Amino acid sequence: MLTNIAKKIFGSRNDRLLKQYRKSVAKINALEEGLQALDDAALQAKTAEFKQRLADGQTLDDILVEAFAVCREASRRVLGMRHFDVQLIGGMVLHNGKIAEMRTGEGKTLVATLAVYLNALSGKGVHVVTVNDYLAARDAATMQPLYNFLGLTVGVILADLQPFDRQNAYGADITYGTNNEFGFDYLRDNMVTDQYDKVQRELNFAVVDEVDSILIDEARTPLIISGQADDNIQLYQVMNTVPAHLVRQETEDGEGDYWVDEKAHQVILSEAGHEHAEQILTQMGLLQENDSLYSAANISLMHHLMAALRAHSLFHKDQHYVIQDGEIVIVDEFTGRLMAGRRWSEGLHQAVEAKEGVDIKRENQTLASITFQNYFRLYTKLSGMTGTADTEAFEFQSIYNLETVIIPTNRPVQRKDFNDQIFRSAEEKFEAVVKDIAECYGRGQPVLVGTTSIENSELVSRLLQQAGLPHNVLNAKEHEREALIVAQAGKVGAITVATNMAGRGTDIVLGGNLKHQIDAIHADAALSDEDKQAKIAGLENGWQAEHDQVMAAGGLHIIGTERHESRRIDNQLRGRAGRQGDPGSSRFYLSFEDPLLRLFALDRAAAILNRLAPERGVAIEHSLLTRQIEGAQRKVEGRNFDMRKQVLEYDDVANDQRKVIYHQRNEILTNQDVSDLAKNIREEIISDLVDLHMPPDTMEEQWEIPALEQQLAAEFRLAADIQGWLKAENTLDNQDIKERLIAQVEQEYAEKVELVGKHAMAGFERNVMLQVIDNQWREHLAAMDYLRQGIHLRSYAQKNPKQEYKREAFAMFENLWQGIKQNIASLLIAVQIERNENVAQETAEHAPTDIQTVHSQAPDMEELLGNSKTDLVTEAFDPNQTADYSADALAAAGIVIHRNDPCPCGSGLKYKQCHGKLS
Numbered sequence: 001m002l003t004n005i006a007k008k009i010f011g012s013r014n015d016r017l018l019k020q021y022r023k024s025v026a027k028i029n030a031l032e033e034g035l036q037a038l039d040d041a042a043l044q045a046k047t048a049e050f051k052q053r054l055a056d057g058q059t060l061d062d063i064l065v066e067a068f069a070v071c072r073e074a075s076r077r078v079l080g081m082r083h084f085d086v087q088l089i090g091g092m093v094l095h096n097g098k099i100a101e102m103r104t105g106e107g108k109t110l111v112a113t114l115a116v117y118l119n120a121l122s123g124k125g126v127h128v129v130t131v132n133d134y135l136a137a138r139d140a141a142t143m144q145p146l147y148n149f150l151g152l153t154v155g156v157i158l159a160d161l162q163p164f165d166r167q168n169a170y171g172a173d174i175t176y177g178t179n180n181e182f183g184f185d186y187l188r189d190n191m192v193t194d195q196y197d198k199v200q201r202e203l204n205f206a207v208v209d210e211v212d213s214i215l216i217d218e219a220r221t222p223l224i225i226s227g228q229a230d231d232n233i234q235l236y237q238v239m240n241t242v243p244a245h246l247v248r249q250e251t252e253d254g255e256g257d258y259w260v261d262e263k264a265h266q267v268i269l270s271e272a273g274h275e276h277a278e279q280i281l282t283q284m285g286l287l288q289e290n291d292s293l294y295s296a297a298n299i300s301l302m303h304h305l306m307a308a309l310r311a312h313s314l315f316h317k318d319q320h321y322v323i324q325d326g327e328i329v330i331v332d333e334f335t336g337r338l339m340a341g342r343r344w345s346e347g348l349h350q351a352v353e354a355k356e357g358v359d360i361k362r363e364n365q366t367l368a369s370i371t372f373q374n375y376f377r378l379y380t381k382l383s384g385m386t387g388t389a390d391t392e393a394f395e396f397q398s399i400y401n402l403e404t405v406i407i408p409t410n411r412p413v414q415r416k417d418f419n420d421q422i423f424r425s426a427e428e429k430f431e432a433v434v435k436d437i438a439e440c441y442g443r444g445q446p447v448l449v450g451t452t453s454i455e456n457s458e459l460v461s462r463l464l465q466q467a468g469l470p471h472n473v474l475n476a477k478e479h480e481r482e483a484l485i486v487a488q489a490g491k492v493g494a495i496t497v498a499t500n501m502a503g504r505g506t507d508i509v510l511g512g513n514l515k516h517q518i519d520a521i522h523a524d525a526a527l528s529d530e531d532k533q534a535k536i537a538g539l540e541n542g543w544q545a546e547h548d549q550v551m552a553a554g555g556l557h558i559i560g561t562e563r564h565e566s567r568r569i570d571n572q573l574r575g576r577a578g579r580q581g582d583p584g585s586s587r588f589y590l591s592f593e594d595p596l597l598r599l600f601a602l603d604r605a606a607a608i609l610n611r612l613a614p615e616r617g618v619a620i621e622h623s624l625l626t627r628q629i630e631g632a633q634r635k636v637e638g639r640n641f642d643m644r645k646q647v648l649e650y651d652d653v654a655n656d657q658r659k660v661i662y663h664q665r666n667e668i669l670t671n672q673d674v675s676d677l678a679k680n681i682r683e684e685i686i687s688d689l690v691d692l693h694m695p696p697d698t699m700e701e702q703w704e705i706p707a708l709e710q711q712l713a714a715e716f717r718l719a720a721d722i723q724g725w726l727k728a729e730n731t732l733d734n735q736d737i738k739e740r741l742i743a744q745v746e747q748e749y750a751e752k753v754e755l756v757g758k759h760a761m762a763g764f765e766r767n768v769m770l771q772v773i774d775n776q777w778r779e780h781l782a783a784m785d786y787l788r789q790g791i792h793l794r795s796y797a798q799k800n801p802k803q804e805y806k807r808e809a810f811a812m813f814e815n816l817w818q819g820i821k822q823n824i825a826s827l828l829i830a831v832q833i834e835r836n837e838n839v840a841q842e843t844a845e846h847a848p849t850d851i852q853t854v855h856s857q858a859p860d861m862e863e864l865l866g867n868s869k870t871d872l873v874t875e876a877f878d879p880n881q882t883a884d885y886s887a888d889a890l891a892a893a894g895i896v897i898h899r900n901d902p903c904p905c906g907s908g909l910k911y912k913q914c915h916g917k918l919s
């Protein structure tokens with residue numbers, strides 16, 4: 001009832017918006033004749049005119065109507081496609097920072113060009129975001145002639161692009177790329193030590209294609225840049241043997257050691273299981289006699305155990321992952337797509353590797369991470385397009401502040417969506433699926449069979465083979481090859497079996513994609529030009545007949561072999577038929593053995609089934625059942641929304657911190673002169689130290705002057721005779737001591753600057769600051785990870801984990817800042833500068849001290865700390881780097897590094913654990 005009212009309001013708002021947009025469409029249409037009369041040069045000159053008008057103070061909105069009209073006319077000339085009126089509406093929706101819901105085949109790639117052209121006129125860059133490299137390259141290549149004609153440049157970010165080319169691609173007016181690449185570049189940009197190594201510009205405007213895939217389906221896995229951490233690989237192997245000794249509970253409170261909560265995707269140890277596990281681990285020597293798994297010291301053990309249990313009971317081969325070249329590759333459960341390079345976090349990936357007996361990779365330490373939600377919220381303006389946003393409109397609105405506008409189709413939809421057919425068993429279901437396919441094949445009607453997993457695709461394929469039906473199977477493994485196959489999925493009698501996402505983004509033309517076939521003939525070197533001509537002419541003649549035949553047979557038929565957890569994914573599958581007013585149909589086949597029905601709708605559905613008691617192989621179609629299934633889908637959607645919100649809520653804490661750190665880092669990076677900042681930090685830390693040992697407003701008896709002197713000497717290499725000062729002048733107070741100490745620090749510092757030169761010192765200061773921030777931030781991230789993983793244990797102690805997390809994260813962050821300043825101050829104050837001729841001798845003398853010393857003549861110092869250091873740090877994450885950090889090479893360069901100092905390669909490890917070990 002309530003949702004109905006809301007729908008009505010929502011619907012009417014949609015109508016109101018469309019009405020407004022239509023007014024602009026009329027204005028754009030009115031300009032068409034005039035623009036058609038212009039020659040190419042005059043049309044192209046419009047771009048410069050628009051830019052000038054923007055420079056003169058007009059806004060993008062002021063020029064929207066004209067710019068859209070120009071873009072449409074240019075597209076007509078260059079691409080042979082004239083934007084339909086509804087496409088103009090889509091373009092305005094994008095420009096307004098909303099989501100355009102337009103059905104498959106409505107031409108969203110072309111829609112984007114309008115908003116992209118208009119916004120690119122600002123010169124601040126526009127990003128077009130796609131779900132894979134293939135689509136990024138394809139869409140950029142298709143639309144580039146249009147943009148170039150209009151005087152705009154286009155860049156594409158692909159995974160294997162080098163930094164220099166990346167910078168160029170981002171420098172273009174329009175940049176195409178995938179969500180992963182954009183996100184990773186942002187993170188990497190915040191790890192550089194030279195601002196000129198950054199590849200991105202400001203994040204101005206993004207158009208996200210398939211926005212639901214990117215902002216919703218992929219939102220549960222954050223982007224992580226990681227390096228290897230010290231990790232106990234053996235522990236995964238040993239722990240892998242434990243689940244076999246534990247007994248799975250049949251029911252939630254039944255006998256046994258652990259309960260597998262399939263809905264929540266969690267494993268829970270029972271009281272008995274807990275004791276049992278402790279016994280086993282004690283026998284294995286992993287746990288001390290009488291020690292508890294829940295004690296703080298054993299969090300890591302518990303963590304490994306849970307990972308092993310989850311790996312064994314919840315993660316299944318060929319469903320959740322596949323094994324490729326000895327590696328575990330995650331399968332996106334929503335889309336069936338392989339997520340190469342992504343790893344499950346929290347040790348789960350290693351646990352699965354142990355289970356499958358493949359090489360276990362070391363657990364990775366997070367160097368930087370961000371969720372897609374928080375990445376895309378960084379854009380000044382964000383917009384998106386998809387065929388299926390409506391069911392998630394609330395989430396788009398509440399998380400991204402993105403409104404969804406449903407745009408009518410260019411031509412009326414002809415597709416027939418048949419009721420679900422529900423069978424008692426999976427076997428009966430698949431029999432019916434094959435029967436339906438065979439009938440289509442008999443009529444020459446093309447059919448696309450959607451499955452939710454690679455496993456099911458293979459099952460359907462086997463059944464089709466047995467039935468002697470020729471078909472193609474797509475598993476979203478090779479985007480390009482699959483796109484070519486899908487493009488021909490509309491040919492007479494074509495049978496295509498695909499996981500949800502396979503070949504997505506590629507249009508299915510009834511009668512087959514003529515252009516692809518012609519391209520193939522052109523590319524065939526074995527054919528003479530005449531043969532080619534003849535072949536193409538033959539194809540063209542044949543195509544119309546084939547197209548008509550498919551139209552007469554009912555167009556493309558879609559078969560769903562399972563309802564997905566999310567209605568949106570079902571709609572995507574259905575949407576592949578009936579493009580641009582084509583005929584088409586769809587039907588879903590279900591069974592009571594499907595996970596969705598098993599988990600959520602079983603009881604009542606089974607009762608209904610028994611009442612209806614169909615015979616073997618007979619399906620039931622009942623509106624009550626359909627409603628129940630949709631109710632189950634809604635429940636899962638709600639739960640998934642909660643999970644994404646949870647990820648986001650935890651990331652929000654890190655996000656605020658990340659913003660502060662990145663901001664500070666950026667200031668240091670871009671500031672020519674950080675000496676003021678350095679000075680402030682020195683003063684602050686010295687003052688803090690004085691306050692610690694001689695708190696203000698306390699009596700002299702309470703002061704700890706010798707301790708203060710000692711600490712100054714140890715941490716800052718500062719020899720201050722405070723006791724002497726006090727003896728000479730017994731009225732000195734806390735403030736006076738601070739002033740004298742700071743004066744001494746600054747005096748000594750000035751002498752050092754004198755020695756090496758201001759410029760070299762500035763480079764040194766910057767590098768010290770960046771390196772300290774990066775190292776400490778990295779450690780902080782690891783600590784935060786650890787905190788998050790352990791925080792759910794707090795709920796045992798009746799505490800709200802999220803609150804606890806926030807509280808502790810905040811405290812940790814305050815410590816982090818303090819630590820960073822402390823560290824910077826001590827490195828800067830303690831730095832020693834010597835003449836080069838003394839180096840050899842000094843090396844020997846100073847080696848045992850705990851202070852990092854830098855010996856150098858001025859020119860060397862600049863080279864060392866300015867240029868070469870920068871390179872080292874940017875390469876820090878490449879363990880195979882070639883730079884020489886051996887003790888000899890460093891000493892020759894005039895640097896002495898103690899074993900406990902941070903390694904100069906920037907790995908964040910101590911020298912002795914890194915390059916010091918090697919030498």
Ligand code: ADP
Pocket residue numbers: 080081082083084087102103104105106107108109110505506507
């Ligand atoms: P969507 O992404 O919305 O499913 P596509 O961008 O793949 O749709 O476009 C579907 C097909 O329609 C493409 O072959 C495209 O070239 C064609 N198309 C789009 N807009 C037009 C237009 N205005 N005129 C002619 N063809 C168009």
